[in-house]
Amino acid sequence: MEEKKLNIEVIENSSFKPELIIPKNVEEKIRYLCNQVHDREWSGTLFYTAEGSFEEKTFKATCLDICVMDIGNTVTTVVTDSPDIVTYRIDHPELLNGTVYEGIVHSHHNMGAFFSQTDVVALKEDGNDRNHALSLVVDNRGKYVARITRKINKETQVHQAVETNTTSYYDTFNSKRVSLEDNIHSTKTNDFVEKEIIIEYFNMEINKATVEDRFEELATRLRNLSTKTTTKKVFDKTNYEGNLYRWYADYKDDDRTYEVPKKESKPVRLKNTDNVIRNLAIQLVTGSVLVGTNNFDMVKWLSKIDTYYATRFKNPKDYEVWMDTIMSYLFIDNAEAQVDDKELKDIDETRYLCEHVYDYIWDIYAEHNIQSKIVDDILDRLLDFCTL
Numbered sequence: 001m002e003e004k005k006l007n008i009e010v011i012e013n014s015s016f017k018p019e020l021i022i023p024k025n026v027e028e029k030i031r032y033l034c035n036q037v038h039d040r041e042w043s044g045t046l047f048y049t050a051e052g053s054f055e056e057k058t059f060k061a062t063c064l065d066i067c068v069m070d071i072g073n074t075v076t077t078v079v080t081d082s083p084d085i086v087t088y089r090i091d092h093p094e095l096l097n098g099t100v101y102e103g104i105v106h107s108h109h110n111m112g113a114f115f116s117q118t119d120v121v122a123l124k125e126d127g128n129d130r131n132h133a134l135s136l137v138v139d140n141r142g143k144y145v146a147r148i149t150r151k152i153n154k155e156t157q158v159h160q161a162v163e164t165n166t167t168s169y170y171d172t173f174n175s176k177r178v179s180l181e182d183n184i185h186s187t188k189t190n191d192f193v194e195k196e197i198i199i200e201y202f203n204m205e206i207n208k209a210t211v212e213d214r215f216e217e218l219a220t221r222l223r224n225l226s227t228k229t230t231t232k233k234v235f236d237k238t239n240y241e242g243n244l245y246r247w248y249a250d251y252k253d254d255d256r257t258y259e260v261p262k263k264e265s266k267p268v269r270l271k272n273t274d275n276v277i278r279n280l281a282i283q284l285v286t287g288s289v290l291v292g293t294n295n296f297d298m299v300k301w302l303s304k305i306d307t308y309y310a311t312r313f314k315n316p317k318d319y320e321v322w323m324d325t326i327m328s329y330l331f332i333d334n335a336e337a338q339v340d341d342k343e344l345k346d347i348d349e350t351r352y353l354c355e356h357v358y359d360y361i362w363d364i365y366a367e368h369n370i371q372s373k374i375v376d377d378i379l380d381r382l383l384d385f386c387t388l
């Protein structure tokens with residue numbers, strides 16, 4: 001018999017809300033995933049058992065476990081029975097039971113839990129591929145929505161009886177009509193099956209365990225911090241030394257050396273410029289021309305300078321620009337005013353100041369055995385300035 005297939009329809013059945021039970025172990029996993037992957041979608045297979053019936057409005061599903069399958073993908077469809085899922089089931093024998101079914105769970109992170117247009121399409125496809133498709137959408141705030149489908153196959157047997165009366169004729173010369181057959185009566189039958197598929201979905205009543213989120217405050221704090229930082233890639237390791245090294249490696253030319261050669265001999269420093277040199281050194285290492293210099297502890301500052309700078313300059317480019325600016329100001333634009341001294345006629349002020357500031361910093365640096373990539377860089381720059 002002929003079959004006629006009609007389009008697949010998706011309709012809501014609001015006669016009741018089947019229950020979806022999310023026990024503690026599953027809820028903990030969902031919370032953990034939302035914390036770990038908080039700004040992208042994650043999706044996975046949701047294992048569940050089913051009981052009751054739709055007709056008696058007693059249907060309920062209980063989640064058993066989640067196997068996360070994808071991160072950062074907005075497409076909700078998860079290929080079930082993939083090798084990953086089979087392996088996961090083998091590793092978790094309780095899921096091998098034939099009465100454990102697979103649904104889909106995915107996160108809308110901070111967008112809120114609802115069925116988007118994409119999710120509706122996915123539910124329709126999934127609902128057509130299997131007897132029941134269960135889809136759970138979660139968000140970071142703990143709001144969940146879920147739907148379960150049933151695939152209704154509607155088959156309509158059509159028996160059509162068609163009665164006909166047929167007349168035939170032709171027109172000839174002089175417009176004369178010649179009748180050949182008149183009122184030939186017949187009865188035809190037309191039998192076929194009209195097949196219709198309706199994906200019916202039920203919005204579920206979610207009943208989830210309360211899970212204490214011990215690190216919620218911490219997670220929120222981390223999130224806030226990570227969104228504040230514009231150059232995440234630079235400071236994303238816990239090892240501070242490693243960070244700074246990478247920070248440098250990012251912007252420094254490879255052929256530039258980090259080792260600052262100790263100069264053989266120092267130029268003679270004039271006594272009355274000692275304070276000028278000290279002030280310049282302080283202004284340089286603090287990056288402030290307004291800094292109070294009286295009680296400034298250079299040793300302490302140099303010991304902590306890498307930490308200060310790492311916090312201050314999230315972007316190495318900012319550091320670079322700032323360094324160029326302050327050095328030009330201190331050692332070029334303002335150089336002549338700094339060495340306004342009768343004893344220092346006809347000298348290269350920039351070179352003079354750079355050499356002395358270099359020595360001043362180097363002495364403290366070497367004497368206290370301070371390790372600092374920023375100080376190394378500053379000394380390096382001072383040497384470069386000497387030869388301008």
Ligand SMILES: [Zn+2]
Pocket residue numbers: 076106107108116118119137
């Ligand atoms: Zn979605």
